[in-house]
Each structure stands twice: as structure tokens, then as C-alpha cells.
Amino acid sequence: MTEPRLADDEFYTAPEITGHQPGALLKMRKAVLPQLDSVQAWQILYVATDNFGEKLPASGSVIVPDSNAAAGAGPLVAYVPSFHGMGGRCAPSQLLQGGAEREIDHIAMALDRGWTVAIPDGRGLGVHDVGPHTFLAGFSGGAAVLDIVRAAQTIPDLDCLDAPIGVWGYADGGRYAVWAAEMAPDYAPELDLRGVTAGAVIADPGELAERYDLGPYPGLGWAATLGLARANSHLPMLHMVNPIGQTVLSFVQNSTATQVLARFGRPISQYCDRADPWSDPVWRYALDRERSGQRNPRCPLHLYHGTDDIFVPIETAEHLRDTYRAAGVEVSWRDYQCGHYETATEGASEAVTRLSAYLQHQPDRPDKAGPTTFPSEAAP
Incomplete structure (x- = not known):
């Protein structure tokens, strides 16, 4: 089963990716985002990887607040949207261009901090002929996050090659944010990942x-x-x-x-x-193999959850928190006395504050190295 082609926008037709490494920038164009003022924005196609470590094209957006004296001079944050759908015109990069992205308030909060914001569409959304979306697949979701950061660092008009990096997501977006943290030491050790904030994490x-x-x-x-x-x-x-x-x-x-x-x-x-x-x-x-917590992040995390969440039971996130802490991972926690959607709103301010603190902390990274290929464990 494959997604029907959206022939009205050939930008999402991927070029040949043979010879390109994960994170390579394949295509880019300037974008006007009706929901945001005073920003520069690009839609991009880049190389990511799937559950088997095979390369595939992915799409997303990169946005810079115009308040930056040098575009991209601040931290680089990957904002990972929650579930948008399985196919059709529901990729965040398409919704942003059309003025219909429902998580625009969170994106604006990150931009207000002066951060460059990279927003992956996720595997199977946006790019022609690669759907449907691999909803809840941890490896491909985490790779899409890390690889859009790599791609953003190579945009010619930006100055973020050595920028400190953070990741923020909620629900399945929080799941992919956590997977990015777990994968980064092996999959993208060259990235200066300072911290992750993730709400309503689907850990299992x-x-x-x-x-x-x-x-x-x-x-x-x-x-x-x-x-x-x-x-x-x-x-x-x-x-x-x-x-x-x-x-x-x-x-x-x-x-x-x-x-x-x-x-x-x-x-x-x-x-x-x-x-x-x-x-x-x-x-x-x-x-x-889809359970979070089987590898240890090397950056601090802030997890938050609603006690009355009917979509993602809080017990799964509490177990993940305890697993990380038992392994020596630095984890802060906040629960909110409300449901799934209310917690997304209530927890956003602290999520941004925590991420800001992480981004300002310079970790000791003597093992910083070039990119490696993450060993896939999905295949028997």
C-alpha cells in the first residue's frame, strides 16, 4: 500500500538519494507561513533512515526568527509534532504553508526564545510515494528528528553548524524525541544534543x-x-x-x-x-523492540504527563522515568492534574524553560566524533 501522489506540488518528489548520507540536504525552497510573522522559513527534503537502517527521503520545515542578528545564530531545536494522520495533505510542512498547523503556538514559543526550529514531517508524510506514515515506529521517528537537525545545519543561509541542540515533542512526538535522545550517542554522536523535553510519552x-x-x-x-x-x-x-x-x-x-x-x-x-x-x-x-528505555540517553530529559490522560496512561511514562533514573540518566518530572490535551498546553511553558536551561549548559563531550550508522535491531 502506498500513498497517492500529490501531483499539485512537485517539490515533494524526491531526487535520487544514492550516494547521500543520512542528514544530507536534498532540496529546499523558501516558504511563507501565514500563521507566523517576522520569520524566515524553508521547506526541505533530506535523507533519513528507516527501521532497517536503509536511507529514504524525508521532508520538513526549518524556521528562523528574524530577530536573530545572524540567521541561525541561536540554539537549534527540533520540534516534533504529535499525530497528524497517516497520509494525504497532513504533513506539518504542508499545513504550515497553508496556515493550518494546529501546534503553531508551541512552535511560536520556541521561536520567541530566539531558537532556530526544525520540524520533521515524519516518515511517510509529505514526500511522494513513501507513505503511509510509520506511526509509533521509534527508530524511524527518532532518525527523522536527528537527520533534520543535520540537514538544517547545512542550509547555506544559516549559521548553526555548531549550535547547541534541543528536542521537544508531545505524545507520539514525545516518543520520537525520547528515541532521538536514546539513538544520538550511536546514530549521531557529532550532534551537540544538550537536552530533551517530552510530554505524554508513548513508551510502550x-x-x-x-x-x-x-x-x-x-x-x-x-x-x-x-x-x-x-x-x-x-x-x-x-x-x-x-x-x-x-x-x-x-x-x-x-x-x-x-x-x-x-x-x-x-x-x-x-x-x-x-x-x-x-x-x-x-x-x-x-x-x-519498540519499547523506550532500552538504551540510555547521555543528555538530561524533562518528562511531563497528565494524570487524567485517556490516550496515554501515565503509568507508562512513570515506568520510563524510573528506568532512566535507575540507569543514572538525569530526568526531571512533572505531572499535571488534567487530561491529554490540557497537559499539552499546561506543560508547554515549563517544557520550554527546562529546554532553555539545558541549552545553556555546556556538557563535557570528549567522545565527540563523526556520524556513525546506528545498528538496526528491527530485523530478525
Whole structure:
């Protein structure tokens, strides 16, 4: 299953990537963003990697506040949006250009600090013929974050090659932010990653599978199934879905987040050959490798979560926090007495404040080296 081409914008047609390394800048153009004043912005295509370490094209945006005396002179922060959909015109770079990005307030908060902000679309969104989106796949999400930072550092009009780097995300964006922190020491050791702030982190997709499927928003179960199957396409992960379910998945792959939540109201388990499809050995193999906390970040993290979050139970993030602390990782924590969406708003100010403090701290990095290839553990 592949995303239909969006032929009205050939910018998202990727050039040949053979010979390019992860983070290579493939294409760029100036962009006007109706929701933001006094900024310079670019849409870019760059090289990222998938769950097997194979290179693929990815898209995103890079924004600089015009208040900077030298464009890009401040810190470089990757802002990782939460779930926007599985396909169609829902990539953040497309929504920003169209004036319809719902997380614009958070992006503006980062820009107000004087930071250059890089916003990955995520694997499978934006670029023609690489969808559907690999929703919840940790490695490809983390790689998209680290590689857009690499690409931003090479934009000719910017001065951010040696900039301190931070990452901020929420929900699945928080998941990818945490994966970027875990991957960075091996995948991108040359990056000066100072810290990460992440809210409502989806630390263990396997724990959420049945909750999504049987909960009030089963469309997220469909999206998770399709996204993880796409990320692990070398495995027969959709073998348990019957022909009717396969037809439904063909609609899911081209749906925005709003459509996923509104249109797909029946659990995917009703279209499977077994009542508990995620207990299938192939799925358990893949899901075990999607748990966060199996590698230790070398930068500090700030985690936050809502006590009444119906989408991501707070217990999963608390377990991740405790796992990191037991391993000696510096982690601060804040819980808010509210739900998922309210916490995204309530926690934003402290997230930015914490990230600002991380960016001002100069760590001891005697092992700084050139980029390496991260060993994929997704393939058996």
C-alpha cells in the first residue's frame, strides 16, 4: 500500500538519494507561513533512515526568527509534532504553508526564545510515494528528528553548524524525541544534543494496542497497526487481518488524524483471525523492540504527563522515568492534574524553560566524533 501522489506540488518528489548520507540536504525552497510573522522559513527534503537502517527521503520545515542578528545564530531545536494522520495533505510542512498547523503556538514559543526550529514531517508524510506514515515506529521517528537537525545545519543561509541542540515533542512526538535522545550517542554522536523535553510519552506501544482498539478511539488502533506494519515491512505483520480489514486499512493509510478518529469506529480486532492479534509472535517480536528505555540517553530529559490522560496512561511514562533514573540518566518530572490535551498546553511553558536551561549548559563531550550508522535491531 502506498500513498497517492500529490501531483499539485512537485517539490515533494524526491531526487535520487544514492550516494547521500543520512542528514544530507536534498532540496529546499523558501516558504511563507501565514500563521507566523517576522520569520524566515524553508521547506526541505533530506535523507533519513528507516527501521532497517536503509536511507529514504524525508521532508520538513526549518524556521528562523528574524530577530536573530545572524540567521541561525541561536540554539537549534527540533520540534516534533504529535499525530497528524497517516497520509494525504497532513504533513506539518504542508499545513504550515497553508496556515493550518494546529501546534503553531508551541512552535511560536520556541521561536520567541530566539531558537532556530526544525520540524520533521515524519516518515511517510509529505514526500511522494513513501507513505503511509510509520506511526509509533521509534527508530524511524527518532532518525527523522536527528537527520533534520543535520540537514538544517547545512542550509547555506544559516549559521548553526555548531549550535547547541534541543528536542521537544508531545505524545507520539514525545516518543520520537525520547528515541532521538536514546539513538544520538550511536546514530549521531557529532550532534551537540544538550537536552530533551517530552510530554505524554508513548513508551510502550504494545501496552496501548488493546487500549486503543477497545477504547473510545479505535481508529488509533488501526493507525498503530498500519504504521508499525509499514515500519517493519520485512515482517508479515498484517497476516492476521482478514480481507475486509485490509480494505479498511487502504482507507486508513490516506486519512488525516481527524478522519482517523472520526471514521474508524470499530476495533481492528473484529477484522482479525484472532481476538488478541497483538499477541501474535511476529507482533510481539516487533513490539518488544519498540519499547523506550532500552538504551540510555547521555543528555538530561524533562518528562511531563497528565494524570487524567485517556490516550496515554501515565503509568507508562512513570515506568520510563524510573528506568532512566535507575540507569543514572538525569530526568526531571512533572505531572499535571488534567487530561491529554490540557497537559499539552499546561506543560508547554515549563517544557520550554527546562529546554532553555539545558541549552545553556555546556556538557563535557570528549567522545565527540563523526556520524556513525546506528545498528538496526528491527530485523530478525
